[in-house]
Amino acid sequence: MEERDPAISQAKRRKRMIAGLPKMFNMIHLLLQSMNRSVITKAELVSKIISGNCGIVDRREVEEQLNLLLELAPEWISEKLASSGDFLFCINKMVDAMAIRAALEEAK
Numbered sequence: 001m002e003e004r005d006p007a008i009s010q011a012k013r014r015k016r017m018i019a020g021l022p023k024m025f026n027m028i029h030l031l032l033q034s035m036n037r038s039v040i041t042k043a044e045l046v047s048k049i050i051s052g053n054c055g056i057v058d059r060r061e062v063e064e065q066l067n068l069l070l071e072l073a074p075e076w077i078s079e080k081l082a083s084s085g086d087f088l089f090c091i092n093k094m095v096d097a098m099a100i101r102a103a104l105e106e107a108k
């Protein structure tokens with residue numbers, strides 16, 4: 001009966017997505033650190049996450065997790081529209097990455 005209720009099903013999906021956020025945070029943090037950048041286009045970020053992670057193949061899933069990061073860690077990650085029409089993800093390097101990671105772990 002629970003599986004048929006869309007609200008319960010959606011809540012379970014959201015909880016599962018939130019549980020994966022610390023791993024997503026680590027991937028984004030290490031990726032941008034290795035590239036020595038704090039800004040990346042949404043398309044490039046999604047592509048790099050999918051190509052670098054065998055467990056994620058669904059573009060929509062990555063975008064949902066990015067939206068959750070925007071919601072749960074707005075002091076660390078933000079999204080802006082560039083003049084070219086691309087969406088840019090901006091990372092605030094001044095924020096304590098360990099504190100953000102710990103907050104995401106607690107959000108589970």
